[in-house]
Amino acid sequence: MSAAALAERVARESYGRLLALLSARTRDVAAAEDALSDAFAAALMAWPRAGVPDNPEAWLFAAAKRKLIDAARRAKTAADGEAEIVRGIEEMEAEMSARAIPDQRLGLMFACAHPAIEASVRTPLMLQAVLGFSAERIAAAFLLEPTAMGQRLVRAKKKIRDAGLGFDVPGPEHWRQRIDAVLDVIYAAFASGWSDPLGVDAERVGLAEEAIWLGRVLVSQVPDEAEALGLLALMLHLEARRPARRDSERRFVPLDEQDVALWTRALIEEAELTLHRASALNRAGRYQLEAAIQSAHASRAWRGAVDWDAIVLLYQALGELTGSPVARLNAAAAIAQRDGPEAGYEAAEAAGAYFPILRDYQPYWALMADLCAKLGRKEAARVAYDEAIARETDGAVVAFLTQRRDNL
Amino acid sequence: MKYAVLVYETNDDFAAREDQRAKQYWDGHGAYAGALQAAGIFTGGAGLKPPHAATTVRLRGGARQVVDGPYADIKEQLGGFYLIEVENLDAALAWAEKCPGAQTGSIEVRPLIEMNQ
Numbered sequence: 001m002s003a004a005a006l007a008e009r010v011a012r013e014s015y016g017r018l019l020a021l022l023s024a025r026t027r028d029v030a031a032a033e034d035a036l037s038d039a040f041a042a043a044l045m046a047w048p049r050a051g052v053p054d055n056p057e058a059w060l061f062a063a064a065k066r067k068l069i070d071a072a073r074r075a076k077t078a079a080d081g082e083a084e085i086v087r088g089i090e091e092m093e094a095e096m097s098a099r100a101i102p103d104q105r106l107g108l109m110f111a112c113a114h115p116a117i118e119a120s121v122r123t124p125l126m127l128q129a130v131l132g133f134s135a136e137r138i139a140a141a142f143l144l145e146p147t148a149m150g151q152r153l154v155r156a157k158k159k160i161r162d163a164g165l166g167f168d169v170p171g172p173e174h175w176r177q178r179i180d181a182v183l184d185v186i187y188a189a190f191a192s193g194w195s196d197p198l199g200v201d202a203e204r205v206g207l208a209e210e211a212i213w214l215g216r217v218l219v220s221q222v223p224d225e226a227e228a229l230g231l232l233a234l235m236l237h238l239e240a241r242r243p244a245r246r247d248s249e250r251r252f253v254p255l256d257e258q259d260v261a262l263w264t265r266a267l268i269e270e271a272e273l274t275l276h277r278a279s280a281l282n283r284a285g286r287y288q289l290e291a292a293i294q295s296a297h298a299s300r301a302w303r304g305a306v307d308w309d310a311i312v313l314l315y316q317a318l319g320e321l322t323g324s325p326v327a328r329l330n331a332a333a334a335i336a337q338r339d340g341p342e343a344g345y346e347a348a349e350a351a352g353a354y355f356p357i358l359r360d361y362q363p364y365w366a367l368m369a370d371l372c373a374k375l376g377r378k379e380a381a382r383v384a385y386d387e388a389i390a391r392e393t394d395g396a397v398v399a400f401l402t403q404r405r406d407n408l
Numbered sequence: 409m410k411y412a413v414l415v416y417e418t419n420d421d422f423a424a425r426e427d428q429r430a431k432q433y434w435d436g437h438g439a440y441a442g443a444l445q446a447a448g449i450f451t452g453g454a455g456l457k458p459p460h461a462a463t464t465v466r467l468r469g470g471a472r473q474v475v476d477g478p479y480a481d482i483k484e485q486l487g488g489f490y491l492i493e494v495e496n497l498d499a500a501l502a503w504a505e506k507c508p509g510a511q512t513g514s515i516e517v518r519p520l521i522e523m524n525q
Contacts, residue, residue, distance in 0.1 A: 164519050
């Protein structure tokens with residue numbers, strides 16, 4: 001790997017860790033972002049010539065630290081005294097051994113999720129600060145103009161800096177009201193990586209593993225939080241299937257047709273243990289229900305069959321809990337498996353009538369197409385496949401749907 | 409960090425200073441100030457007379473405008489403030505919610521600009 005490519009990979013993998021560390025003492029996320037981006041630029045200049053340092057993260061941290069101190073000297077305002085910033089940086093350096101960089105990302109996430117931060121900007125702020133998503137990418141995901149999103153992010157970072165928000169995992173009395181936003185961001189990161197199973201998109205590569213890592217750290221810090229355990233179990237179940245999601249020719253393989261021998265058993269076992277710990281706490285929630293659904297799918301590996309009755313009930317419970325149109329649609333798909341295509345078609349049609357937004361959702365049309373085909377209604381199936389294909393961006397899935405359509 | 413704990417009071421809170429609830433009102437704030445001092449975080453503060461005693465002055469184009477009353481006519485008015493020094497916003501909020509005014513009015517927590525030496 002070239003020095004430039006390696007610098008880019010370290011930049012992506014270490015971004016959140018370094019940013020959390022650089023901003024933990026000063027609380028100035030924006031200044032840490034500037035210093036870090038200067039440090040990455042310096043690495044791209046220096047590494048190809050002088051070689052990649054033994055510990056690239058430590059190199060980047062040292063370079064960013066110098067930039068932060070320089071910036072503090074230049075600003076030298078009464079409000080953020082240079083001496084205080086230098087002292088803060090020395091403190092964090094003392095905590096950092098030569099090899100191990102402490103992971104303070106959870107602290108940064110909980111600061112971003114603080115009720116003192118405007119609710120609508122908490123998730124975008126975490127995506128940017130912890131996962132390095134650009135304002136443009138976040139704006140697109142949240143259907144906002146990049147400038148408007150940028151302004152909100154800037155305002156939130158000023159609030160964090162000036163109001164004195166703590167960068168700690170809060171005590172139980174406070175984490176309960178913040179943990180949902182933290183869980184949602186970890187899952188959003190996982191989902192972003194999950195939608196690229198072969199790791200071809202440089203922006204998404206490693207995101208699923210990062211999310212699982214953060215989930216493990218979270219569980220170790222708040223061990224009795226049922227939903228944190230539920231989220232970890234969900235991610236582990238999904239990750240276990242990665243080797244089976246594409247065939248040797250990179251073609252999409254639907255869940256029901258995946259070769260269970262390719263699933264990673266160790267991850268499934270860890271997922272089951274984690275979900276078991278969660279249920280023992282007796283506080284149901286969205287992520288535990290989703291993990292339980294994946295657990296029911298996973299049982300095909302040792303029982304040879306899926307318990308569709310359980311999956312229908314779990315999706316119905318999830319739909320009632322969250323009001324999610326997707327849960328309702330998935331319940332319809334499970335009903336089709338349990339009671340046959342006629343019953344499934346009726347349930348899916350009812351879901352689409354109740355939630356018109358589903359009619360703009362690829363999986364709705366893919367399900368309709370599959371059920372119409374099974375019911376022998378070829379023309380309706382063809383139309384539905386076309387609708388599904390028009391709404392899909394993943395080339396492997398488009399190829400899969402096209403093949404199904406052409407085989408009608 | 410140093411914070412101002414700004415106590416915004418309703419008309420009824422201001423009335424409570426002088427009617428049959430006066431002892432409860434003043435004892436409440438006395439106990440609160442005592443608790444801040446006992447915790448070693450109290451650095452100052454003051455109670456303010458009610459808004460009817462306020463006068464607002466502005467200088468516009470060199471002309472002095474003096475009007476009766478507080479600067480803005482809002483439902484809750486600043487009734488006093490405490491200055492505290494604590495670790496972070498969460499610690500400041502934890503103290504602010506214990507302020508007697510939190511139960512009927514609103515407590516705004518605002519960091520102070522800290523001058524170096």
